[in-house]
Amino acid sequence: MAGLEHAFSGPDDMLVGRETELAHLATLLDETGPAVMWVQGVAGIGKSTLLGRFMRDAARGGARGLWLNGREVEPTPEGFLTALGEAxxxxxxxxxxxxxxVHVQQRAPLVIVVDAAESLRLLDTWLRDCLVPQLPRGARLLLAGRHWPATGWLDGLTGREVRVLSLGPLTMSSALQLLERRGFPGVQAAALARRLHGNPLAIQLAAATLPARPDFRLPEASLQHLMDALTDLYLADISDPLLRRLLEGASVIRRITEPLLQAMFPGISSDDAYARLRTLDLIEALPDGLVLHEVVSEALKRSLLARDPRRHSHYRRRAWQALVAQSTTSGRSELWRYTADLLYLIENPVVREAFFPSNRPELVVEPARSDDAASLHAVLARHEGPEGAHALWRWWQVMPEAFLVVRDAVGRCQGFCCRFDSQQAPPGCLADDPVTAAWGRALRDSPLPDGQRALFIRRWLGHDDGECPGEVQAACWLALKRDYMEMRPALRRAYLVLADPAPYSAVAKTLGFQPLAHTVPVDGLEHTSAVLDFGPRSVDGWLARLAAGELGLQDDTAWLDRQAHELVRRDRRVALTPLEFGVLVYLVDHDGEAVSRTRLLEAVWGSDYQGWSNKVDAVVVGVRRKLGEEASCIETVTGVGYRFLSTGISQSECARP
Known part of the structure; x- marks a missing residue:
């Protein structure tokens, strides 16, 4: 993501029939052109290829391009500016x-390109309301994504023109030209053009797989079914069985790195595996790893899951183990990459949609303005009693910055959310509000560790639905995920309150919310408070636990502090020697696998160690002694070595706040 030279533009000969679109993009470079342009189109339609060609042409004219891949950018203002600064x-x-x-550019324009913009939905409001208004004269913003931009982009940017370029399928003549350019004779090209939906990626896959199958008849099917069929052919054409396995494994992870390949394919040289994958034309090389085209990746993943669900699960489990191990020692600047990698492993739609929504937003969430007071008052009067309305109105008067407003397509207030960092709220207001007073008592009973913070989600209410599930609630929850990201790694807990928790019970259980022991009476109605404890590793550790639960694994970060080299028990910490720590971590990272003494010697003592293998046995004895009653989690495998079983670790003995 560090600049234009890393932009993935695809083969130049894949760009056919886009002259009109290139001319439209060229208006960005005019002094009187738009400040912002969105390129919208389905996956595989050629957005990245088009942008790459446009920016190369623009660079020849003196323009400077800063290229960001939205998948690689942490969706926070700090993360975006850091990525832009690196570029x-x-x-x-x-x-x-x-x-x-812009000053350095003198009169030549500066174009900020954000590809895969759908990955930055958490940042949408900031990009629109903070970044764009401060773009200096001569700077342009070019975004490309699957979804049409939210209404606020088109109606709410005073003095900043925004244009949308919708990238549709290739025309029949352009598809025919592209197929002929890829080597298909006229008659065959004409037959294929009618079935490939004018999708450049489908044409690229057809060109890679069909010439060797002159008698193969491509079915008339939806684009997804067509891509699945072509991807299966692409995989079948790879003669190297190892490369086929590597490609299947790559489909379950967000980015391909050598450490992940080593974890997923032990016994295979990660250097060699990485080099083999890099030769494939559907894989993009980025500074921090390889990326398989998302459409092909999804097709491969569906195929693998249908054919061999156990292998699909095995790859995901091994990837999770490696990512958790890497994330626990990563710095702040690297943390988002591992967080995004872990999120990619989670298939639960409740969690995936919370961070990467798949649909275009119909509602816009933005900071409340002073002229929203009447609308907020109307929502409170509609859904809250006198006591609840008074408490929330007091927060509006004291901390208006705590309020987010949900607006519809014409800018009307459809609801709000009130949330704030507990440490930034006036103590008197916390004590006067019966809900936050109860949360304060809970914090006193179970204090936060030094340097960690709590987010108070005081209330969300929709004009029509109140606190009930609906579009307003969904929009508020998405906005709250941005708060999660911005407050990490200091965010430890989130508190919320509901008059009727029943509609949310299943989701709350999935996400890890636990009800507080005592309800809070407000306007004669008992309100239920719930708390989400993210754990010592904040949001990143929470996501690791969610992925672990889905994969049937246990998150070792609850009982093993990899940075301090200590076992973490409920009432104490137990220090591990360097050799004990090395042996335990290696076994944990190979959960369920029989690990030989020789492998442990090479991994922990070093490949040049010449001593006796009984050194391993002595260290394992020490680890088991320190594990105490849970020593059975390390099994002896006769004639081989040892096996770690995560099911042998009791989470009830882990340290809790």
Whole structure:
């Protein structure tokens, strides 16, 4: 994501029939052109290829391009500016710092390109309301994504023109031209053009798989079924069985790295595996790993799950183990990559949709303005009693910045959310509100560790639905995930309150919310409070636990502190020697696998160790002694070595706040 030279543009000969679109993009470079342009189109339609060609042409005319891949950018203001600064090879703390880059450009335009913009939905409001208004004269923002931009982009940017370029299928003549360019004779090209939906990626796959099958008749099917069929052919054409396995494994992970390949395919050289995958034309090389085209990846994943669900699960489990091990030692700047990698492993739609929504937003969530007071008052009067309305109105008067407003397509307030960092709220207001007073008592009974924070989600209410599930609630929850991201790694807990928790019970259980012991009476109605304890590793550790639960694994971070090299029990910490820690971590990272003494010697003592293998046995004895009653989690495998079983660790003995 560090600049234009890393942009994936696809084969140049894949760009056919896009002259009109290129001319439309060229208006960005005009002094009187738009400040923002969105390129919208389905996956595989050629957005990245089009943007790459446009930016190469623009660079020849003197323009400077800063290319960001939305999948690689942490969806927070700090994360976006950091990524943009890396692309520009400078430090950017505020959007206004872009003025210096434009000044260096003199009269040539600066174009900020954000590909895969759908991955930055958590950042949508900030991009629109903070970044764009501060774009200096001469700077342009070009975004490309699957979804049509939210209404606020088209109606709410005063003085900033926004244009949308919808990238549709290739025309029949363009598809025919592209097929002929890829080597298909006229008659065959005409037959294929009618079935490939004008999708450039489908044409690329057809060109890679069908020439060797002159008698194969491509069925008339939906684009997804067509891509599945072509991907199966693509996989079948790979003569190297190891490369086929590697490609299948790559389909379950977000990015391909050598450590992940080593974990998923033990016994195979990760260098060799990485080099083999890099030769494939459907894999993009980025600075921090390889990425398989998402459409092909999804097709391969569906095929693998249908054919061999156990292998599909095995790959995901091994990837999770490696990612958790890497994330526990990563720095703040690297943390999002591992968090996004873990999120990719989670298939539960409740969690995936919370961070990466698949649909276009119909409602916009933004900070409340002073002129929203009447609308907020109307929502409170409609759904709250006098006591509840008074408490929330007091928060509006004291901390208006705590309120987010949900707006419809014409800007009307459809609801709100009130949330704030407990440490930033006036103590008197916390004590006067019966709900936050109860949360304060809970925090006193179970104090936060030093340096950690709690998010109070005081209330969300929709104009029509109140606190009930609906579009307003969904929009508020998505906005709250941005708070989660911005407050991590210090965010430890989130508190919320509901008059009727029943509609949310299943989701709350999935996400890990636990009800507090005592309800809170408000307007004569008992309200239920719930708390989500993210754990010592904040949001990242919470996501690791969610993925672990889905994969049938246990998150070792609850009982093993990899940074401190200590076992974490409810009432104490137990230090491990370097050899004990090394042996235990290696066994944990190979959960369920019989590990030989020789492998442990090579991994922990080093490949040049010449001593006796009974050294391993002595260290295992020490680890078991320190594990105490849970020593049975390390099994002896006769004639081989040892096996770690995560099911042997009791989470009830782990340290809790």
């Amino acid at each position: 520009a090879q400078t430090r950017l703390d505020q959007p206004r710092d872009l003025a210096e880059l």
